[in-house]
Each structure stands twice: as structure tokens, then as C-alpha cells.
Amino acid sequence: MRDWRRVCAGVLAAAGVWLAALPAHAVLTLNNSFRSPRNKEREARRSTTLIILHTTEAPSRSALRKVSDLGECHFCIDEAGRAYRIIDHRRVAFHSGRSMWNGKANVDDFSIGIEVCGYHNKPLSAAQIQTLSELIGEMKAVYKIPDQNVLAHSHVAYGAPNKWQARSHRGRKRCGMQFGTTALRTRLNLKAKPPFDPDVRAGRLVAADAELARTLYGSAPAAPARAAAPARTAPAAPAADANVIAVGRGAWDIARDAYDDPTTLYLFPDGTRKRGDQILNFKLLPPGTRVTVNAAADNRTETYQTVGVNGRAQDITGKESLLVSTIYVYPDGRVVRGSQIKAEDVLKLPYGTRILLGYSMGGPVTAGKPASSFCGGRWRAADTFFLISNVLVPGNKVDDAKIPAGTLLFYKN
Numbered sequence: 001m002r003d004w005r006r007v008c009a010g011v012l013a014a015a016g017v018w019l020a021a022l023p024a025h026a027v028l029t030l031n032n033s034f035r036s037p038r039n040k041e042r043e044a045r046r047s048t049t050l051i052i053l054h055t056t057e058a059p060s061r062s063a064l065r066k067v068s069d070l071g072e073c074h075f076c077i078d079e080a081g082r083a084y085r086i087i088d089h090r091r092v093a094f095h096s097g098r099s100m101w102n103g104k105a106n107v108d109d110f111s112i113g114i115e116v117c118g119y120h121n122k123p124l125s126a127a128q129i130q131t132l133s134e135l136i137g138e139m140k141a142v143y144k145i146p147d148q149n150v151l152a153h154s155h156v157a158y159g160a161p162n163k164w165q166a167r168s169h170r171g172r173k174r175c176g177m178q179f180g181t182t183a184l185r186t187r188l189n190l191k192a193k194p195p196f197d198p199d200v201r202a203g204r205l206v207a208a209d210a211e212l213a214r215t216l217y218g219s220a221p222a223a224p225a226r227a228a229a230p231a232r233t234a235p236a237a238p239a240a241d242a243n244v245i246a247v248g249r250g251a252w253d254i255a256r257d258a259y260d261d262p263t264t265l266y267l268f269p270d271g272t273r274k275r276g277d278q279i280l281n282f283k284l285l286p287p288g289t290r291v292t293v294n295a296a297a298d299n300r301t302e303t304y305q306t307v308g309v310n311g312r313a314q315d316i317t318g319k320e321s322l323l324v325s326t327i328y329v330y331p332d333g334r335v336v337r338g339s340q341i342k343a344e345d346v347l348k349l350p351y352g353t354r355i356l357l358g359y360s361m362g363g364p365v366t367a368g369k370p371a372s373s374f375c376g377g378r379w380r381a382a383d384t385f386f387l388i389s390n391v392l393v394p395g396n397k398v399d400d401a402k403i404p405a406g407t408l409l410f411y412k413n
């Protein structure tokens with residue numbers, strides 16, 4: 001953890017700026033426990049004119065690891081309002097993907113990216129808003145960024161033509177959409193916002209998401225949406241769960257650009273599941289189908305994590321440390337359930353202890369009791385693990401002819 005003002009002061013000093021120019025903000029503490037291993041390989045940015053705000057669309061438990069592993073933002077704020085430094089703010093972070101603002105593409109090259117652990121359509125915590133407000137204030141001061149240049153990812157993301165849209169379009173993502181609302185911007189101490197989409201107005205893009213345009217700009221898109229693909233004018237959003245397909249709400253409305261992605265999961269009313277890349281006709285999805293974007297990102301914590309590699313045991317397990325469904329595999333191969341240990345034992349788990357969250361234990365496997373007798377066909381799943389020679393071998397990699405007698409297996413609940 002380090003004092004923010006010292007960091008800012010260092011940057012400004014390096015840039016030859018007089019230190020007295022620093023505003024007297026409250027001191028914001030930054031946590032370094034998720035610094036990205038990608039940091040060193042990222043180039044320094046030449047200019048910084050925008051701050052882009054994101055929602056992770058996943059809880060911090062999985063999101064922090066993902067953004068750190070991939071170097072996907074400069075800062076990430078968890079549910080409790082803790083701010084983590086991911087990529088050095090002077091370097092490039094990969095947070096905006098296909099993006100454009102005011103005719104300039106690849107927004108990562110000239111922006112700061114801040115991820116907030118939460119969802120584009122759910123309220124953030126007061127602690128998150130407080131921290132974000134301070135962080136934005138610091139970055140605005142360091143880079144001299146005006147309020148109207150603090151944008152949501154959904155302001156700048158754009159999509160190439162696809163089977164839903166005939167032209168390049170705004171509305172690829174709804175990420176951070178709520179940061180476009182005056183109500184939230186006021187709480188973030190942002191006094192101005194862009195009055196219209198400059199790329200739609202200039203005809204570089206068309207508006208493909210009326211609800212997004214209303215949220216960001218408070219009205220219908222400024223320019224007529226010419227030649228958009230047919231049947232895409234959404235009526236008033238249907239009630240009920242926004243992630244379930246209904247009349248007037250298709251896969252595009254829910255998953256946006258990720259509609260055909262392998263990480264997007266479709267759960268049909270009859271209980272069957274398909275990934276986005278397994279679906280042939282998106283217009284035939286039955287109403288009631290539930291769409292989960294980023295299912296794979298959430299699943300990251302469904303494999304095991306290792307004390308010391310993925311953080312401290314208490315941070316990996318959170319509130320689940322003492323549950324029967326939390327399984328600890330010690331470095332020496334001993335296996336203990338959360339329900340068998342005490343809170344103080346969790347703090348003493350040795351480096352290298354592997355932790356499975358939300359798991360059941362089966363076994364031991366014997367000649368008369370094969371793996372399938374414990375968990376059916378799931379014994380072959382990638383997130384099922386066999387403890388063989390003190391290694392957790394995934395079910396899709398295990399050689400079923402060579403599972404030794406006495407082997408324990410762990411499968412998702």
C-alpha cells in the first residue's frame with residue numbers, strides 16, 4: 001500500500017510539473033496485491049485525454065484475478081471500496097477493446113481505465129462511489145482531464161458489422177452504462193458530460209442500442225440510424241429478469257458483442273445448456289432462455305487456487321473458509337474440509353495449499369467403485385479433480401485406466 005500523493009507527486013516531478021499544483025484531496029490508499037504480471041511489458045502512453053469507467057460484470061473474487069492476469073485496467077475497485085493498482089497508470093492497459101471516440105480509434109492508447117466490481121445495471125456501493133470519486137479526482141488532476149472526458153466503456157465501445165447490425169455501430173457493450181447517468185455522475189463530482197455521441201453524429205457509426213443512447217445522452221440518438229439491420233428497434237424493455245430472453249429482448253440485447261462467444265452461456269427453459277458458439281440461429285431462442293455473459297470468467301474460481309500463488313487463504317476463501325464445501329489439499333497431500341478446521345487454522349495454512357471452493361468430495365476410488373459411481377458423467381469434466389501422487393489432475397485429462405485405487409476426487413456441487 002502506498003500513499004497516492006507520493007505517487008502522483010513522483011509522476012508530476014518526472015514530468016517537470018511544479019508540485020504545488022497538486023490539489024489537496026483526501027489520501028487514497030492503493031492496494032498492490034493484484035499488480036499485473038503484464039505491467040512491465042506494456043508501453044508508456046504518449047497522451048492521456050480520457051478516463052474510461054467499467055463494470056466488471058463479475059464479483060471481485062473472480063474479477064480481480066482476471067484483470068490482473070490479463071492487465072485489463074489501471075485500477076480496480078472491489079465491493080468494499082478498496083482500490084487496487086493493476087497496471088501502472090502511465091502505461092497502456094487493455095480495457096476498451098474495439099473502441100472509438102471523436103474519430104480516434106483504439107481508446108486504450110490515450111486513456112486511463114478503471115474497473116469497478118459490479119454490474120452495468122445494478123447500484124454500486126457507497127464505498128465504491130466514494131473511492132471512485134477520489135480516484136477520478138486524482139487522475140483528472142494528474143492528466144488535466146475535463147469532466148466531460150470521463151466516460152463509460154459503453155460510450156466508446158463500437159462493434160463491426162455482424163449478423164445483427166449492417167454497419168459499424170455504437171452499442172457493442174453496456175459496460176459501465178450507469179456512469180453515463182447524471183445521477184451517478186453528480187455523486188462522482190462530475191459536473192459535465194458529453195451531450196451527444198460524436199461518432200454517431202458524424203456518421204462514422206450508427207446507434208444500435210436505443211436504451212443505451214437514452215441512458216448516456218438522455219434522448220434518442222442525435223443522428224438518424226440509417227440502414228441498421230431490420231427488426232432491431234426495441235420496444236420498451238420487457239419487465240422481469242433482464243438476462244432472460246423475452247419478446248423484445250433477444251440475445252443481442254442481453255449479451256451484446258458477446259452473444260456468440262464461447263464464454264456466454266445459454267440455459268434453455270428445458271434445462272439444456274449451450275455456449276454462444278454452439279448456437280446456430282439466435283432468432284429461434286425460446287423465451288425464458290437465461291443468458292449468462294462471462295460465464296467462463298466466473299468459472300475461474302471454480303478450479304482450484306493455491307495459497308501464496310493466488311493470494312492468502314483468507315482472501316481466496318472469504319466467507320466460505322469454514323464451509324463443508326471448501327476443501328483444502330495440503331502440500332503434503334492431506335485433505336481437510338472447511339468444516340473440520342477453525343478460523344485461526346485458515347490463517348496458518350502453508351504456502352502451496354490448494355483450495356477448492358464449492359466442491360464435493362468422492363472416493364476413494366476402488367475396483368468396485370469407479371469414479372462415475374460418485375458423480376456420474378461429471379468425473380470427466382474439466383473442473384473435476386483427481387488427487388493422484390499429490391497432483392490435482394482434471395477429469396478431462398485423467399487416464400481412466402490409470403486411476404490408482406484409493407484416489408480421492410473433487411467435483412463441483
Ligand SMILES: [Zn+2]
Nearest residue numbers: 054055153175
Ligand atoms: Zn468495460
